[in-house]
Amino acid sequence: MYKEYWDLTHKPFENTPDPRFIYYSPQHEEVFSRLLYVIKEGKGAAMxxxxxxxxxxxxxxxxxxxxxxxxxxxxxxxxxxxxYEEFLMHICYNLGCKDLPDTKSEVLVNVVLQRLNEALINNMRDGKRTVVIIDEAHVIKDRKVWEEIRLILNFQLEDKFLITLLLLGQPELEEAMDINKQFSQRIAIKGHLGSFDDDDAKKYIRHRLSVAGRDKDLFTEDAYKEIFKKSGGIPRRINNICDLALLSGFGLKTSLIDKDIIKDVSNDLGN
Ligand SMILES: Nc1ncnc2c1ncn2[C@@H]1O[C@H](COP(=O)(O)OP(=O)(O)O)[C@@H](O)[C@H]1O
Ligand SMILES: [Mg+2]
Structure with missing residues (x-):
């Protein structure tokens, strides 16, 4: 709606995980390279x-x-x-395991784990590596699921892990790990993403605008400060504020977004 008005080729602040918009803050850069390292080095797990x-x-x-x-x-x-049956079957289906049971009632965990083990060994023999990413892992409360994940990590051949597991989740995941001590010890690398500081928040906004086709500034300096204050430096919240601010500025036909607009839209968003 406001794209033409602001000279944009794309909407800059959509809350979708679109890789084109990635801004590598120092912490995003570090976390990314650590996770890539865990995968490339064939380590067991990272969080x-x-x-x-x-x-x-x-x-x-x-x-x-x-x-x-x-x-x-x-x-x-x-x-x-x-x-835990669905969890295991989901991984197996996606890895193309053979001879899986048709119905849930037929799932015998040991048999399915065996099939999974075979699929992983076959992958390795074909020169392939297996990576499983579990997003939102903090929602896993079922102890049996954690137990299965631990068993999957046990799959090794001549001291090589057959699978690399990445667990992503909100900070409660850390607590789940504290309970699962045995599991926790297997995690090769732990990373944490915090909020941006004010400098990174500004660079983040400018970066997203630039990817969306706009290199000229669109926010006043005070507006940047206000966005940082109201968002706490969290990208998703920055996006919500900026998106609504662009809409509001378009309605008001302003040439730049100032602090007052940011205050208004933040109030509307309940920030
Ligand atoms: N470093 C970044 N560069 C560009 N966009 C980002 C960055 N970090 C977060 N975002 C954006 O913020 C929003 C929320 O990110 P998301 O990956 O869904 O967060 P989480 O999974 O931690 O809840 C998405 O629109 C995402 O594209
Ligand atoms: Mg997420």
Whole structure:
């Protein structure tokens, strides 16, 4: 709606994990390279925590894009509200396991784990690596699911892990790990994403605008400060404020977005 008015080719502040918009703040850069390292080195598991809206899902999408599909077989679980049978079967289906049971009542966990083990060994023999990413892993409350995840990590051949597991979730995930001590010890790398500082928040906004086709400034200096204050430096909240501010500025036919507009839209958003 406001795209033409602001000279944009795309909407700059959509809350979707679109890799084109990635802004590598120092912490996003570091987390990304650590996770990539865990995958490339074939380590067992890594964990990434951070509050809602700080960029975990976006990072996972970029990792998946980065991995050469002729080498890496990947499974992405985005909604882990699954029973342990469903969880296991989901991974197996996505890895193309053979001879799986047709109905849930037929699922014998040991048999399915065996099939999974075979599929992983076959992948390895074909020169392929297996990566499973579980997004929103903090919602997993079922102890049996954690137990299965731990068993999957046990799959090794001559001291090589057959699978690399990335767990992403909100900070409660850390607590779930504290309970699962045995599991926690297997996590090679733990990363955390926090909010942006004021400088990064500004660079983030400018970066997204530039990807969306606009290099000229669109916010006043005071507006940047206000956005930072109201959003707490969390990308998802910055996006919500900026998107509504562009709409509001378009309605008011202003040439720049100032602090007052940011205050108004933040109030509307309840910030
Ligand atoms: N470093 C970043 N660069 C560009 N956009 C980002 C960045 N971090 C977060 N975002 C954007 O913020 C929004 C929320 O990010 P998301 O990955 O869904 O957060 P989380 O999974 O941690 O809740 C998405 O629109 C995402 O594209
Ligand atoms: Mg997410």
């Amino acid at each position: 990434l925590t951070g509050v809602f809206g700080c960029g975990k899902t976006l990072i996972s999408r970029i990792l998946l894009k980065e991995l050469d599909s002729s080498i890496y077989k990947t499974v992405l679980i985005t909604n882990p509200y699954l029973t």
